[in-house]
Amino acid sequence: MRNELILYIVNIVERCIRCIHEIYDNNPKHLENRVKRDTIILNLxxxxxxxxxxxxxxxAEKKIGLPHNNMEAFNLLETGGVIPSSLSKKMKDLLLKDYQDINLDSLKKILDHRLVDFFHYTKTILSY
Structure with a gap:
């Protein structure tokens, strides 16, 4: 699925994740630097x-339903066949985090293992 707004938002999401990769650079020591950590969290x-x-x-565009909250929007994408249930679950898990109060171990796990989920989501949306 592609239109100008979708392409624009996908670009924002992917740019944020690339910025996180650049700052974090697979180095947990970078999380000890408050400015780097805050930049990573804000981009997340x-x-x-x-x-x-x-x-x-x-x-809204596909008229799949009326979500009452953010998480329900992902459920509707799943039931509408836009994204698989495994991706819906991963995205909801990422979005439930309170990144301002996240501990360093949890943040490190996301940075080391979950950033790819954002790219998987955007690619799935674009290919729909």
Missing amino acids: QRACEGCITLAMHIV
């Missing part, structure tokens, strides 16, 4: 907001 939040915006937009 922006990426999450972009994913939510994409979900809400597609649900």
Whole structure:
């Protein structure tokens, strides 16, 4: 699925994740630097907001349903056949985090293992 708004939001999400990769550089020591950690967290939040915006937009555009909250938008994408249930679950898990209060171990796990989920989500949306 491609239109100007979707491409714009996908670009924002992917740019945020690339920025995180660049700052983190697979080095947990970078999380000890407050400025780097805050930049990573802010980019994670922006990426999450972009994913939510994409979900809400597609649900509305495809008339899949009326989500009552952010998480329900991902359920509707799943039931509408836009994204698989495994990806819906992963995205909801990422979006449930309170990144301002996240501990360093949890943040490190996300940075080491979960950033790829954002790219998987955007690619799935674009290929729909």
